[in-house]
Amino acid sequence: MDRSHRDQPGMSPIIAPADAASRRAAKPTIVYPAGTMPGPDLAALEQARRTMVKTHELTVPPRDARTFRVARGQFFRIVSIDGPQVGDLNLWNAEDLSERFFSGKTRALHGTHVGIGDRLWSNMPYLRPMATISHDTLGWYGFDEDGAGIHDVIGTRCDPYTNLLLNGTAYDFCCHSNLCRALATELTMEPRAIEHHVHDVLNVFMCTGFTRDTHQYFMKASPVRPGDFIEFLAEIDLLGALSACPGGDCSATHSSDAAACHALKIEIFEPDRTTLKDWSWPSPSAYHRRHGGHAQS
Numbered sequence: 626m627d628r629s630h631r632d633q634p635g636m637s638p639i640i641a642p643a644d645a646a647s648r649r650a651a652k653p654t655i656v657y658p659a660g661t662m663p664g665p666d667l668a669a670l671e672q673a674r675r676t677m678v679k680t681h682e683l684t685v686p687p688r689d690a691r692t693f694r695v696a697r698g699q700f701f702r703i704v705s706i707d708g709p710q711v712g713d714l715n716l717w718n719a720e721d722l723s724e725r726f727f728s729g730k731t732r733a734l735h736g737t738h739v740g741i742g743d744r745l746w747s748n749m750p751y752l753r754p755m756a757t758i759s760h761d762t763l764g765w766y767g768f769d770e771d772g773a774g775i776h777d778v779i780g781t782r783c784d785p786y787t788n789l790l791l792n793g794t795a796y797d798f799c800c801h802s803n804l805c806r807a808l809a810t811e812l813t814m815e816p817r818a819i820e821h822h823v824h825d826v827l828n829v830f831m832c833t834g835f836t837r838d839t840h841q842y843f844m845k846a847s848p849v850r851p852g853d854f855i856e857f858l859a860e861i862d863l864l865g866a867l868s869a870c871p872g873g874d875c876s877a878t879h880s881s882d883a884a885a886c887h888a889l890k891i892e893i894f895e896p897d898r899t900t901l902k903d904w905s906w907p908s909p910s911a912y913h914r915r916h917g918g919h920a921q922s
């Protein structure tokens with residue numbers, strides 16, 4: 626999909642104004658400078674993670690998803706075990722599914738890809754950290770020569786609707802469907818009854834970027850290898866769901882059974898809680914929610 630349709634014969638021409646160059650020369654301003662927001666106490670986080678003991682683990686089979694629960698103050702890891710594999714993560718407040726991960730604002734606050742010290746933020750009107758990234762064995766990757774990074778908050782999740790739109794086929798094991806089945810099992814409901822709770826993901830281990838010429842979303846083979854993991858501190862009580870993407874390492878294709886696909890492991894850890902005694906646990910946003918309107922009498 627390129628943009629050549631904009632230049633087809635018969636289309637009204639788009640004429641650049643005389644001062645186009647000077648308009649383009651305006652200097653960029655970081656929308657949300659990181660320094661304006663208090664960051665997590667990484668030293669305390671490191672102290673806590675050194676005391677933690679694994680209490681639970683589960684396996685997410687290939688082309689499928691599983692849910693898991695993590696209490697506030699526990700850590701959880703997503704671990705590569707059998708081979709390069711991308712995971713699609715959803716998070717909800719365990720007591721209220723209307724509070725869920727807000728990929729768009731997380732992107733605006735931290736950038737297109739997240740790493741150690743970044744937070745996974747919840748939607749409005751809550752807008753608080755749901756989890757803080759405490760470790761990432763792929764933290765060495767940074768951004769490569771294609772402009773790609775790891776763990777993106779720019780993709781949404783592979784889904785059967787887009788697949789039908791573009792390929793004309795029905796495929797039931799996209800991450801969206803996997804997450805729907807897993808949450809439906811968790812809530813003992815039908816997938817279509819809970820589908821609206823499934824939301825834009827954190828693309829764990831996925832290597833992605835935007836092409837430099839057309840700024841289109843691209844993926845390339847994930848550098849993740851067995852033993853690699855990303856680790857989070859749960860800032861609130863969480864219900865999570867993780868899908869092992871049918872794209873496998875997402876080097877070539879998804880939304881089909883064509884790619885080699887591997888299981889992922891989820892591990893949950895309990896730290897010595899005294900190491901987190903001064904941690905400031907987040908409350909929902911204190912905004913008054915009047916939005917400039919009149920209060921109802």
Ligand SMILES: [Zn+2]
Pocket residue numbers: 713782783799800801869870871872879
């Ligand atoms: Zn997927």
